[in-house]
Amino acid sequence: MKRYAAVFFLLCLFLAPAMSSSPAPRQAALPSPDNPFFKPYGTPFNVPPFDLIKNEHFLPAVEEGIKREQAEIDAIVANPEPPTFENTIAALDHAGIFLSEVNAVFGSLQSANTNKELQALARKTAPMMAAHRDNIGLNEKLFRRVKAVYDSRNTLKLDREQFFLLENAHRDFVRGGALLDEQQKARLRELNQELSLLTVKFGENVLAETNAFKLVIEDRADLAGLPPSVEAMAAEAAKQAGLDGKWVFTIQVPSMTPFLQSSEKRALREKLHRAYFMKGDHDNEFDNKENVKKIIAIRQERARLLGYDDHAAFVLENNMAKTPARVDAFLKQLWEPTLVKSQQEAAALQAMIDRRGGGFKLASWDWWYYTEKLRQEKYALDDSALRPYFKLDNVRQGIFALCGKLYGLQFIEQPGLPRYHPDVQVFEVQEADGRHTGILYMDFHPRESKRAGAWSGGFRRAYYENGKRVPPVASIVCSFTRPTADAPSLISTDEVETFFHEFGHALSTLFSQGRYRGRSVARDSVELPSQIMEHWAFEPELLALYAKHYKTGEVIPVELVEKLEKSSLFNQGFITAEYLAACILDMAWHTLPNPAAVNVREFENKVIADIGLIPEIVPRYRSTYFSHIFSGGYAAGYYAYIWSEVLDCDAYEAFKEKGIFDRTTALSFRTNVLEPFGTEEPMAQYVRFRGAEPKIEPLLRKRGLEVNPAKPRQ
Numbered sequence: 001m002k003r004y005a006a007v008f009f010l011l012c013l014f015l016a017p018a019m020s021s022s023p024a025p026r027q028a029a030l031p032s033p034d035n036p037f038f039k040p041y042g043t044p045f046n047v048p049p050f051d052l053i054k055n056e057h058f059l060p061a062v063e064e065g066i067k068r069e070q071a072e073i074d075a076i077v078a079n080p081e082p083p084t085f086e087n088t089i090a091a092l093d094h095a096g097i098f099l100s101e102v103n104a105v106f107g108s109l110q111s112a113n114t115n116k117e118l119q120a121l122a123r124k125t126a127p128m129m130a131a132h133r134d135n136i137g138l139n140e141k142l143f144r145r146v147k148a149v150y151d152s153r154n155t156l157k158l159d160r161e162q163f164f165l166l167e168n169a170h171r172d173f174v175r176g177g178a179l180l181d182e183q184q185k186a187r188l189r190e191l192n193q194e195l196s197l198l199t200v201k202f203g204e205n206v207l208a209e210t211n212a213f214k215l216v217i218e219d220r221a222d223l224a225g226l227p228p229s230v231e232a233m234a235a236e237a238a239k240q241a242g243l244d245g246k247w248v249f250t251i252q253v254p255s256m257t258p259f260l261q262s263s264e265k266r267a268l269r270e271k272l273h274r275a276y277f278m279k280g281d282h283d284n285e286f287d288n289k290e291n292v293k294k295i296i297a298i299r300q301e302r303a304r305l306l307g308y309d310d311h312a313a314f315v316l317e318n319n320m321a322k323t324p325a326r327v328d329a330f331l332k333q334l335w336e337p338t339l340v341k342s343q344q345e346a347a348a349l350q351a352m353i354d355r356r357g358g359g360f361k362l363a364s365w366d367w368w369y370y371t372e373k374l375r376q377e378k379y380a381l382d383d384s385a386l387r388p389y390f391k392l393d394n395v396r397q398g399i400f401a402l403c404g405k406l407y408g409l410q411f412i413e414q415p416g417l418p419r420y421h422p423d424v425q426v427f428e429v430q431e432a433d434g435r436h437t438g439i440l441y442m443d444f445h446p447r448e449s450k451r452a453g454a455w456s457g458g459f460r461r462a463y464y465e466n467g468k469r470v471p472p473v474a475s476i477v478c479s480f481t482r483p484t485a486d487a488p489s490l491i492s493t494d495e496v497e498t499f500f501h502e503f504g505h506a507l508s509t510l511f512s513q514g515r516y517r518g519r520s521v522a523r524d525s526v527e528l529p530s531q532i533m534e535h536w537a538f539e540p541e542l543l544a545l546y547a548k549h550y551k552t553g554e555v556i557p558v559e560l561v562e563k564l565e566k567s568s569l570f571n572q573g574f575i576t577a578e579y580l581a582a583c584i585l586d587m588a589w590h591t592l593p594n595p596a597a598v599n600v601r602e603f604e605n606k607v608i609a610d611i612g613l614i615p616e617i618v619p620r621y622r623s624t625y626f627s628h629i630f631s632g633g634y635a636a637g638y639y640a641y642i643w644s645e646v647l648d649c650d651a652y653e654a655f656k657e658k659g660i661f662d663r664t665t666a667l668s669f670r671t672n673v674l675e676p677f678g679t680e681e682p683m684a685q686y687v688r689f690r691g692a693e694p695k696i697e698p699l700l701r702k703r704g705l706e707v708n709p710a711k712p713r714q
């Protein structure tokens, strides 16, 4: 199965200390009575009143939020009592609730349903927020209080969660520049300002470039090879673009991939794939090459200012991996067998081209097409035969059923709740005994107003107010295949996996039980809750519950399930190679001392040549649209998916040992890992669940990457 289709941009909303979200106490003077942020929401479950929120409400709300948080900080600093955990660390944790809520709504819409006005607003608020965070992070008097508590930490009788919160608060200040002199602090502020604007611009350019390209087909002969469902989807897209009677393909994944998989027109495949991998690299107004260099230059200068060798060293200090050297060694261990596997796959595809008298050399735009042909030949399995069993609604029911089996959860649709777009579905999540857990928003299909990819975020993170849990409002946003005039949304196995993945992130938001709002989740452990969910997606016992033909209701035939299982290692060389190449590119950028001197394309080519990536494979992301690392939260952290995969593969072994629906194992996973996620060192939590640190072998087995597969295992 193709992995890492999933993108998880918005979790960073919850991870940044100043941005964890929660409902606002709206007791202060009301600057504008019409602005829904300035009064109680008055909605069921206190969800944001999307029907009332207008673009013009955000700026005054952000301004007011900044003012209120600054006042809360001033009150902590002005406290005449000596600093204590409660009056300083807990008070700091509780500051900024109003602003967090506004930003959670604003940030979510900016990614999932943006428009010109919101983009302009983001360019305005990004530097405001950067300055505000610096005003807190560089506040000397505040730092002195935090440091006083930190210095006496061993005598305070703090519990585990409090101790972790304190250590992180102190570290955040140090990493935010609290120990710098005045001149250095001034420079740091400038860098943060500039960076905030560049990252917004980078994301806007990627979106503009994604929307700018359309492959318009006018001649029916150019549809050769495409299954009727793909044709119908393209006809629908054409209609929406005002091109009735034609067919439109875009470089959004649900439109592009089926075309690359089945179009017999090699020149058109090339045109579409080129448009995809040249995004942001057209030397036009949306070109991102200069932005890449500037972002890296600023990150490197900031890292050095703070006393680190480079941005990678700065980032990794907070991760499980700790140092760039450990990440490099880990990636290298995986790269060698991956390269061999991808070379074997390329040779098999070339042989097929030759057998068919193709007379050309395999290129990147041929990979999907011949891979599908080979898959059909070897396993008699093709994407369009599978899709009818994966109707989106059925997959959703399958995930709900899984959560029922593991955790006893129930999902109740709430069609009356306000939503930000008519496509969005909203569910209340309840425990087995009917207690309210939280609310979940799901937004499934691509739009021009939405970023590409899939992610999970939300509008409120759970926390405790006066001993009472304030329930969370989570969301998942995806870019799945749309329904057509004659068929409901029938999704690919990749998309099924992505759905399980994002749902796992949402579960960790829904289950969150920390007493404090602040979470410090190591980036390279963040994919554990999401990726473990992928393991269940194609388990025969679960498929029997949800994979039903959309027309006949027939459960997916056993032979098809067996073929799916047998083909699970197929194309893993390609999938792993394109992913690892992007990880290595990410690390190369964030350890590069002087980016101003390089040419982006040449640098990228050199990194790729140095590892020996075959030319038939393009890294999963090229620099100019690598949003994870240039506008998301994964800088020097794209490796986190496969690092986390060591954890999730090992963790899933526990379920396989006890039975994949075992309630006791699920309860242990929930209480030791999911509920306290981000309130302690991740390895300590993991060991409490598993009884030992994770082993790498389950990951290598799953991807067929055993270094010496010929040697029998002990």
Ligand SMILES: [Zn+2]
Binding pocket: 006, 007, 008, 501, 505, 526, 527, 530
């Ligand atoms: Zn994820």
